[in-house]
Amino acid sequence: KAGVTQTPRYLIKTRGQQVTLSCSPISGHRSVSWYQQTPGQGLQFLFEYFSETQRNKGNFPGRFSGRQFSNSRSEMNVSTLELGDSALYLCASSPWTETYGYTFGSGTRLTVV
């Protein structure tokens, strides 16, 4: 079966712009979580959506937001981009809410210049 698909794979944006990243989970998976990976911090939890509702949110500023659609596809948005937002953004899906069911996508590499 198809894995978790993230688009685009690479993105270059200018400071101050906004960006939207997309994640299509594995068919049948209803939980989608987003993580930010940076060299010094590892993977940091952004938020989790289940059945179109945000269930949990990490410690990121309000510039980071997300949503989930009825087909479980999810988007995350970052407004007013800063240089420090340059990172690999990973999406993970799971059938329910158990974290051990996580399957990660390959990520979107965002570079802010």
Place this chain on the structure above:
Amino acid sequence: DQQVKQNSPSLSVQEGRISILNCDYTNSMFDYFLWYKKYPAEGPTFLISISSIKDKNEDGRFTVFLNKSAKHLSLHIVPSQPGDSAVYFCAATLQTGANNLFFGTGTRLTVIP
């Protein structure tokens, strides 16, 4: 504040020998622990996990050990193979409640042929 720590950014091991990757955590509420493996340009893939009611879990060449009193877990790979060269992340979570993982910063394992 990093609740899960991997203090060794890198590790080199000869093929056929044992690789031991270490991880420490600070939150005594964590009750489920996971190891993920990540190749460049791919998302992390689940490797092995352990519940806090156990102190050891084995899966083929991979064994995870948990020492709750020391808040320490380790991943043993025996024998190590060149294909094991990757970045390994440990992660911790609560089995009930919030569905997010707390990750360490990763250890890059290089298995030398």
